[in-house]
Structure formats: C-alpha cells, structure tokens
Amino acid sequence: MFQLIDRADRLHFDLRDDERIVRTTDVPGVPHDQDLIVRALRLLQAEYARRHGRLPPGIDVAVEKVLPMGGGLGGGSSDAATALMAANHLWQAGLTREELMALGLPLGADIPFFLFGETAFAEGVGEALQAVDGPDCWYVVLEPGVAVPTPAIFSAADLTRDAKPVRIADFSSHINSGSMVGFGKNDLQNVAMRLFPPVAEAVEWLSSYGDARMTGSGACVFCAVSSEDAADQVLAQVPQKYAAWKAKSLKIHPLKKSLLQISEL
Known part of the structure; x- marks a missing residue:
C-alpha cells in the first residue's frame, strides 16, 4: 500500500527559448543526464513531437532536495512524476493521467503511483493501482x-x-x-x-x-x-x-x- 505524505522535494520550472531540457541545480550523486527528471521530460518531449510534429520549448528545472537520497521515500520517482505533470500542463501536451503513467513506468516502478496521485493498493511491479482509503495520521x-x-x-x-x-x-x-x-x-x-x-x-x-x-x-x-x-x-x-x-x-x-x-x- 502506497501513501503520500506532506514532505517532499520542491521543483521550479521555466520554459526556455530553445528546445533543451536543463537541470539548473546540482544534485550530488545524480549526473544530469541520468536524473529521472531530465529523462522523464525528454520522453514527454519526444512524445509531444510524435503527436504534434514539432518539439515543444525546452524547460529549465531547479531542484530543492528535501528528502534524503537512498531513503526509500520515492523522492526521485516523485520528482519525475511532478515533472511530467508540470510539463504536460505547460506544454499543453494533452496526455491523460494513464498515458503519463505508461510513459513513466519504464523509468521507475514507483512513478505511476505519484502520477496516480492518491492512496493506492499496488500490484504487479507497482503499476496496477487501485484507490483505497488509508489511515489519516x-x-x-x-x-x-x-x-x-x-x-x-x-x-x-x-x-x-x-x-x-x-x-x-x-x-x-x-x-x-x-x-x-x-x-x-x-x-x-x-x-x-x-x-x-x-x-x-x-x-x-x-x-x-x-x-x-x-x-x-x-x-x-x-x-x-x-x-x-x-x-x-x-x-x-x-x-x-x-x-x-x-x-x-x-x-x-x-x-x-x-x-x-x-x-x-
């Protein structure tokens, strides 16, 4: 069972004049091109190009890390999911929640949950989700x-x-x-x-x-x-x-x- 909490990293997004995806802050231990945020945005950018015949504008992403690295709290997956939700809105890409979940799954099994966005019972590798009532605590x-x-x-x-x-x-x-x-x-x-x-x-x-x-x-x-x-x-x-x-x-x-x-x- 997955449950959200009110402690999280904070991400800031700015559209660029070119088509590059750039993480503007350093995240110790996470090389830029391996960051799930960057990889997720590039996947969505490619999907946008496939649907619309052109690339959307690039995005600068600044990351304020709050959750510890290697803590098992899903910080990286949550950040990637947030990036997909934000870019889908900023670009007006038009992908549904289910389409974003399918796009994010190859990057990480926890990403679909954060896109699902509510307390969930998970099966499979974590992508088969059903909404449930969780403890309020x-x-x-x-x-x-x-x-x-x-x-x-x-x-x-x-x-x-x-x-x-x-x-x-x-x-x-x-x-x-x-x-x-x-x-x-x-x-x-x-x-x-x-x-x-x-x-x-x-x-x-x-x-x-x-x-x-x-x-x-x-x-x-x-x-x-x-x-x-x-x-x-x-x-x-x-x-x-x-x-x-x-x-x-x-x-x-x-x-x-x-x-x-x-x-x-």
Whole structure:
C-alpha cells in the first residue's frame, strides 16, 4: 500500500527559448543526464513531437532536495512524476493521467503511483493501482544516516520471494478495523537491516513508540502516530545521531489537486 505524505522535494520550472531540457541545480550523486527528471521530460518531449510534429520549448528545472537520497521515500520517482505533470500542463501536451503513467513506468516502478496521485493498493511491479482509503495520521520518520542502494537489496541472496500475496480484500478488512498496526510486512526490511546495521538500530529504537518499519527498500524508518502532538513527543526523544522529522498523511497529490482545479475553471 502506497501513501503520500506532506514532505517532499520542491521543483521550479521555466520554459526556455530553445528546445533543451536543463537541470539548473546540482544534485550530488545524480549526473544530469541520468536524473529521472531530465529523462522523464525528454520522453514527454519526444512524445509531444510524435503527436504534434514539432518539439515543444525546452524547460529549465531547479531542484530543492528535501528528502534524503537512498531513503526509500520515492523522492526521485516523485520528482519525475511532478515533472511530467508540470510539463504536460505547460506544454499543453494533452496526455491523460494513464498515458503519463505508461510513459513513466519504464523509468521507475514507483512513478505511476505519484502520477496516480492518491492512496493506492499496488500490484504487479507497482503499476496496477487501485484507490483505497488509508489511515489519516501523522508519521515520525528517522534517517539512519546511510543511503541504501535498491539494487543491493534486490540482488541479496537472502531476499525471499515466497511471501503470501496480500489481496486488496485483506487490506480493506484491516483498514475497516480502524488501525493499520500489524498489517502486512516489508520483505526487504530484514535484508536491509543485515546489510546496513544503522537501519536495524533505527528500527529497534523507534519500535519503542509503535509499529516501526522501514519504508520501501530503505533506509528511512517510520512509525505511525495518532496526532501531531504525539509525533512531537517522539521527536523530542530522538537521539542526536538521527535526522528525524514528522509528516502528515495526504489523501491526494497537491499538484494533481491544483491541476484538477485549473481544469475546472
């Protein structure tokens, strides 16, 4: 199950006088031409040219990184999805949400979710999405201080692939009980904890305050709490070695909401 939170990178877009796609800010560890933002915009630019017989104007993109690299929070995928939504609007390219999702999928399995733009139950590699009601809560998130490369987790010999499939009916019955505590598990977590001990230490510490889990392929660890006050109480106890923050769950992607409002004018 994927859920949006209100903490994110921030992107700034400016149309250019030529046809180049340019990331104007440095992102440490991410070469310009390998950045999912740049690659996604180039794909959309090519699709625009195929449909309209000409290239649209280029775009400058400035990136303010807020989410940690290698944190398992989908920061890169979210940025790519945001770039596709923004450029589709700026260029008046006319692609539907489903077309943008198909365009982004080859770049990353999480990109379709951020284009889907609401709490979702995911199947397949993450592209088969169904909207669901998720818990309305706050999260405390710890950054263990390590970046976990996804390939290292998925190539680990001890990563089991025999977990019992979870159906949407299983999720729905659990959420109807009023709590997400105890639902499902992250099959990647034990592997990441073995390969990166700081992840294991963060899970152990945060478990004192609830159902602490690793997000995605790691490294960040989160725990759901009932209120902002409860989140603040946990944050007040966090050891200095961790960067830690709180986030509110979101029911809909802010940019998707804005674009829906624009389309209704």
